[in-house]
Amino acid sequence: MPVLNWIRRHLVVFAAIAALVYMTIPNVVVLVFSFNKPKGRFNYSLNTFSLDAWTNPCGVGDMCTSVSLSLQIAVLATIGATILGTMVAFALARYRFRGRAPVTGLIWLPMAMPEIVMGASLGTLFLNMRIQFGFWTILIAHIMFCLSFVVTAVKARVMSMDPRLEQAAQDLYATPTQTFLRVTLPIAAPGIAAGALLSFAISIDDFIITQFNAGPSTVTFPMFVWGAAQKGLPVQVNVIGTLMFLVAVVCVIAGQLLGSRRKARS
Amino acid sequence: MTQQTTAPAEPTAATASGGAVTLTGISKTWGDFTAVQPLDLTIPEGSFFALLGASGCGKTTTLRMIAGLEEPTSGTVRIGDLDATELPPHKRPVNTVFQNYALFPHLDIYENVAFGLRRRGIKSVKKQVEEMLELVELGHLARRKPHQLSGGQQQRVAVARALINRPKVLLLDEPLGALDLKLRRQMQLELKRIQTEVGITFVHVTHDQEEAMTMADTIAVMNAGRIEQLGAPADLYENPVSTFVANFLGQSNLIEATVSGTSGGDLLLSGIGEGSLAMPAARCATPAASGDKVLAGIRPEKISIVHADDAAEVPDGRNRLTGRIVDASFIGVSTQYVVNSPWCPELAVFSQNVERDSRLAPGAEVVLHWNPAHTFGLDAAQDIDAGTGEAAA
Amino acid sequence: MTAIATPAPAPAPGDAPPAASPPGRAARRRKLVPYWLLLPGILWLLVFFAAPMVYQASTSVQTGSLETGYQVTWHFATYWDAFKEYDVFYLRSLIYAGIATVLCLAIGYPLAYTIAFKAGRWRNVLLVMVIAPFFTSFLIRTLAWRTILADDGIVVSVLDKLHILNATAAIGLTSGDRVLATPLAVVCGLTYNFLPFMILPLYSSLERIDPRLHEAAGDLYARPFTTFRKVTFPISLPGVVAGTLLTFIPASGDYINAELLGSPSEQMIGNVIQSKFLTVLDYPTAAALSFILMAVILVIVSVYIRKAGTEELV
Numbered sequence: 008m009p010v011l012n013w014i015r016r017h018l019v020v021f022a023a024i025a026a027l028v029y030m031t032i033p034n035v036v037v038l039v040f041s042f043n044k045p046k047g048r049f050n051y052s053l054n055t056f057s058l059d060a061w062t063n064p065c066g067v068g069d070m071c072t073s074v075s076l077s078l079q080i081a082v083l084a085t086i087g088a089t090i091l092g093t094m095v096a097f098a099l100a101r102y103r104f105r106g107r108a109p110v111t112g113l114i115w116l117p118m119a120m121p122e123i124v125m126g127a128s129l130g131t132l133f134l135n136m137r138i139q140f141g142f143w144t145i146l147i148a149h150i151m152f153c154l155s156f157v158v159t160a161v162k163a164r165v166m167s168m169d170p171r172l173e174q175a176a177q178d179l180y181a182t183p184t185q186t187f188l189r190v191t192l193p194i195a196a197p198g199i200a201a202g203a204l205l206s207f208a209i210s211i212d213d214f215i216i217t218q219f220n221a222g223p224s225t226v227t228f229p230m231f232v233w234g235a236a237q238k239g240l241p242v243q244v245n246v247i248g249t250l251m252f253l254v255a256v257v258c259v260i261a262g263q264l265l266g267s268r269r270k271a272r273s
Numbered sequence: 274m275t276q277q278t279t280a281p282a283e284p285t286a287a288t289a290s291g292g293a294v295t296l297t298g299i300s301k302t303w304g305d306f307t308a309v310q311p312l313d314l315t316i317p318e319g320s321f322f323a324l325l326g327a328s329g330c331g332k333t334t335t336l337r338m339i340a341g342l343e344e345p346t347s348g349t350v351r352i353g354d355l356d357a358t359e360l361p362p363h364k365r366p367v368n369t370v371f372q373n374y375a376l377f378p379h380l381d382i383y384e385n386v387a388f389g390l391r392r393r394g395i396k397s398v399k400k401q402v403e404e405m406l407e408l409v410e411l412g413h414l415a416r417r418k419p420h421q422l423s424g425g426q427q428q429r430v431a432v433a434r435a436l437i438n439r440p441k442v443l444l445l446d447e448p449l450g451a452l453d454l455k456l457r458r459q460m461q462l463e464l465k466r467i468q469t470e471v472g473i474t475f476v477h478v479t480h481d482q483e484e485a486m487t488m489a490d491t492i493a494v495m496n497a498g499r500i501e502q503l504g505a506p507a508d509l510y511e512n513p514v515s516t517f518v519a520n521f522l523g524q525s526n527l528i529e530a531t532v533s534g535t536s537g538g539d540l541l542l543s544g545i546g547e548g549s550l551a552m553p554a555a556r557c558a559t560p561a562a563s564g565d566k567v568l569a570g571i572r573p574e575k576i577s578i579v580h581a582d583d584a585a586e587v588p589d590g591r592n593r594l595t596g597r598i599v600d601a602s603f604i605g606v607s608t609q610y611v612v613n614s615p616w617c618p619e620l621a622v623f624s625q626n627v628e629r630d631s632r633l634a635p636g637a638e639v640v641l642h643w644n645p646a647h648t649f650g651l652d653a654a655q656d657i658d659a660g661t662g663e664a665a666a
Numbered sequence: 667m668t669a670i671a672t673p674a675p676a677p678a679p680g681d682a683p684p685a686a687s688p689p690g691r692a693a694r695r696r697k698l699v700p701y702w703l704l705l706p707g708i709l710w711l712l713v714f715f716a717a718p719m720v721y722q723a724s725t726s727v728q729t730g731s732l733e734t735g736y737q738v739t740w741h742f743a744t745y746w747d748a749f750k751e752y753d754v755f756y757l758r759s760l761i762y763a764g765i766a767t768v769l770c771l772a773i774g775y776p777l778a779y780t781i782a783f784k785a786g787r788w789r790n791v792l793l794v795m796v797i798a799p800f801f802t803s804f805l806i807r808t809l810a811w812r813t814i815l816a817d818d819g820i821v822v823s824v825l826d827k828l829h830i831l832n833a834t835a836a837i838g839l840t841s842g843d844r845v846l847a848t849p850l851a852v853v854c855g856l857t858y859n860f861l862p863f864m865i866l867p868l869y870s871s872l873e874r875i876d877p878r879l880h881e882a883a884g885d886l887y888a889r890p891f892t893t894f895r896k897v898t899f900p901i902s903l904p905g906v907v908a909g910t911l912l913t914f915i916p917a918s919g920d921y922i923n924a925e926l927l928g929s930p931s932e933q934m935i936g937n938v939i940q941s942k943f944l945t946v947l948d949y950p951t952a953a954a955l956s957f958i959l960m961a962v963i964l965v966i967v968s969v970y971i972r973k974a975g976t977e978e979l980v
Contacts, residue, residue, distance in 0.1 A: 019776045019779055019780055019784070020776075020780055020784055022773075022776035022777070022780075023776045023777040023779070023780035023781070023784075025773075026773045026774065026776060026777040026861070027777060027792070027795060027796075029773065029858065029861075030795070030796065030799060030858070030861055030862075031795060031799065032810075032814060033799075033807040033808075033810035033811060033814065033858070034799050034802070034807065034810075036810040036813050036814055037806055037807065037810050040810075040813060050813075051812060051813050051816050051819075052813075052816065052818065052819075090706075091706050091707035091710055092707060094703040094704070094706060094707055095703065095704055095707035095708065097703055098699075098700040098701075098703035098704045101700075102699060102700035102703070103700070104700040104701060104704070110704060110708060113708065113711050113712070113715075113716065114711070116715070117711070117715055118912075119911065119912070119915055119967075120915070120960070121915055121916050121918060121919025121920075121936075121959065121960075121963065122916060122919060123919040123920075123921065123936045123939055123940065123956065123959075124722075124919060124956050124959060124960050125715065125718075127722065127939060127943055127952060127953070127956045128718035128719050128721060128722035128953075128956065129714060129715075129718045130943065131718060131721050131722050131725050131949060131952075131953060132714075132717060132718040132721045134949065135721055135725070147714055148714070150710065150714075151710060151711065151714040151715055152715075154707055154710065154711060158707070169373070169375065171371050171372075171373070171375040172375050172377060172378075174342050174362070174369075174371070174375070175369070175371055175375035175376075175377070176377075176388070176392075177341075177342070177361065177362040177363045178340060178341075178342070178362050178363070178367075178368055178369045178435075179363075179368065179388050179389035179392060179434070179435075179438065180363045180364075180389050180392040180393050180438070181363055181388070181392045182363055182392075185392055190377060190379075193379045194377075194378065194379055208800070208801045212801070212802070212803055212804055214804075214805060214922065215921075215922070218940070218944070219940075219943065219944070228803065229803060229805050232803065232805040232806060232809070233805060236805070236809060236926060240809065244806060245806070247803070247806075248802055248803050248806035248807070251801065251802040251803060252798065252799070252801075252802040255798045255801035255802055256794065256798045258801075259794050259797055259798055259801075260794060263790050263794070
């Protein structure tokens with residue numbers, strides 16, 4: 008039968024669509040249930056349509072504080088990880104030095120290790136040094152694991168840069184500092200931006216490492232969700248979740264448009 | 274194998290003194306690989322100088338040492354009166370046109386061209402930039418970005434960006450490699466014209482021997498880190514001193530022969546075939562006495578080919594060989610024959626297609642003849658295939 | 667205009683080579699630049715990543731309690747006790763992570779393949795759809811599965827009517843007519859959470875394949891599936907290895923999915939470590955368990971990498 012044949016030839020595409028549906032359904036559920044007014048404390052079955060959560064997103068105590076805390080940490084961690092990571096990436100991509108293999112290994116390990124191991128061991132360190140858990144310990148941990156991602160993103164970009172561009176700048180009387188500021192940095196910028204974006208996304212959503220290093224009184228948004236999950240998630244959580252999704256989609260689309268517009272102008 | 278001729282270079286009006294490049298004992302080694310053997314080279318001011326050779330011969334490395342982009346393992350670099358050996362690239366009065374132009378993708382054409390001026394602290398660049406863009410006929414594209422320009426246009430921007438700084442020496446690293454044939458020919462003439470107009474020293478690196486011969490006043494042929502021969506294009510072509518140069522510039526027939534005697538100013542050579550060939554003794558690159566082996570060289574376009582039936586028409590005093598045509602290729606302008614002869618298995622003959630003789634087809638018996646004065650001689654100890662690009666190293 | 671060129675005479679064996687330009691202070695300073703660049707970042711990682719591992723090791727051999735304080739007593743028995751008591755949890759974690767990885771590969775490969783070769787204009791849209799969910803709170807999304815797999819929800823009732831639940835219950839994947847709080851739910855959640863980690867490396871290595879290779883294979887009499895088996899899949903192997911590692915390793919230490927979607931009988935080793943560290947406050951045991959997990963993963967990964975034979979992962 009021609010229909011069966013058609014299906015068989017396009018089996019891969021059907022499988023792909025099924026996979027995509029599998030990946031997207033939860034987001035849809037989150038969106039739909041943000042308009043729900045649950046019967047009891049638990050928001051698991053549809054009840055009545057309501058815009059309450061959207062009109063009063065911060066109605067739940069402490070949730071918005073936790074969101075703002077997450078944002079603060081994410082911004083600071085991004086700045087820290089981007090600066091440190093960009094420096095390391097440049098060293099790896101442009102210079103010769105001894106100890107390249109251990110450095111590369113040290114950068115790669117945090118990306119490959121289970122978060123629980125990293126979180127637990129860092130938490131143990133803080134305990135042993137009698138450092139109080141709180142905002143700063145969380146920030147330190149976030150910078151630690153975002154670093155590697157920034158290095159990877161920036162290094163990829165710098166290595167794809169034509170080294171002759173920097174030589175041309177020197178040939179045209181630019182001192183090494185001027186070469187870096189006027190040629191290397193601007194061209195590497197998209198890679199640095201990608202690393203920063205990645206770092207922000209990872210930081211704002213991190214739970215495991217945060218839980219091990221936050222202490223009892225500092226609550227980031229993921230920790231708030233975790234704590235509330237047992238008692239019943241307020242609908243506002245769905246609102247925040249949907250907002251995060253929309254912002255992410257807008258950012259990714261904007262990034263793609265910028266990239267393609269640059270190419271289209273030729 | 275050394276060439277020593279001195280002629281005082283005449284500074285043209287546009288140059289201040291100091292545009293000559295003197296390399297003394299320059300060499301470059303990485304680990305146990307030597308890219309450039311120690312060499313001395315003086316490039317006179319205001320000349321169009323070409324470094325010619327195959328990939329990996331060390332020509333680009335030599336150029337980069339002049340630019341300061343490569344640190345010499347030994348030796349000194351002088352630019353005019355200035356000892357530039359220790360100077361970093363941004364302190365040398367040299368500019369480079371890179372192989373794939375290396376235009377800054379994040380700056381527009383105007384800013385690319387103005388880059389060097391700005392780094393030197395010059396505040397008002399507008400007039401100079403606009404003048405330079407007019408010189409290369411790109412004034413209307415000043416605000417475009419490099420990726421919006423064609424290859425030929427990018428190349429002209431690269432030249433403009435370098436020239437605007439009035440360097441003492443302009444270095445060009447195979448700048449025409451990425452262009453298609455017609456555009457390349459155009460740019461060759463264009464660059465030659467600019468050099469004559471501006472009058473500064475150009476040092477041009479290329480692997481294209483036609484390009485070098487078209488553009489340069491002087492060519493240095495490099496092979497495996499050494500300069501094989503240096504001189505004017507016609508000189509190098511007609512009087513090669515090594516098999517590499519003979520094979521790399523154009524094409525040569527190299528015939529193994531032994532010196533059997535002399536006659537007047539000529540050496541008489543005998544080989545596997547019958548008869549003997551004459552060669553002016555002055556055109557033999559190595560001193561050869563009776564009994565020595567030499568390679569007799571003759572360029573394919575210098576040979577005339579006639580059918581064996583017309584052998585009687587060959588004038589006296591010509592070198593003549595008999596043979597059989599193995600291949601005949603019609604190129605349009607000329608016909609290229611490959612002839613099998615007792616003297617040499619594969620002789621190449623280029624014959625201009627003025628009148629075509631239809632008897633000259635594969636399998637035909639022919640007589641080849643040429644003016645003995647066109648023969649040159651090379652040391653038989655050399656690799657007969659050097660420079661042909663066929664022999665694997 | 668002529669130039670003078672003489673090849674300099676080769677230095678006789680006894681000669682010293684002409685002096686190379688002596689390394690000036692500027693050159694020496696230039697050599698130090700990479701070290702200065704590396705210093706802050708590497709220091710940070712050494713202090714907050716590497717050193718803690720050492721502390722972890724030392725903690726695991728300490729004894730004591732919160733009241734009496736902890737002392738390093740080289741009490742290696744902690745390791746043995748911990749492993750003996752929780753060996754089931756390790757096994758369970760590895761099994762769940764393994765199944766999830768295989769599922770991610772099975773589900774993610776067609777998607778990556780489609781995006782790389784069959785998407786055309788939709789390629790960027792599809793990539794956005796893969797990446798964007800990754801940027802939103804994974805806790806909220808995992809909790810959404812509670813809604814999807816709710817006992818009185820559509821999915822469960824459909825599965826029940828089709829008697830699939832009876833089949834899965836028979837092999838122990840689900841129990842009764844529930845999906846939540848069963849192994850199936852946990853594996854489902856793990857798979858869902860780690861799909862992007864599988865898809866992106868796969869896509870990145872598939873995307874590099876020249877589609878003309880497929881044409882060449884077809885020209886040489888290969889049927890589509892044969893082309894896949896003999897050409898596409900082998901070339902995409904580095905991506906497969908990277909994807910499976912990026913999925914398996916974090917999944918084996920995960921405890922979120924087990925906590926949110928499973929019951930106490932689905933607890934993974936991550937749950938144990940978390941409880942020991944944050945609730946029971948038994949730091950030595952938590953440290954020991956953590957180390958054993960690391961060791962197990964290291965062994966499995968090394969064997970895997972050697973078998974798969976790719977070295978360039980970074």
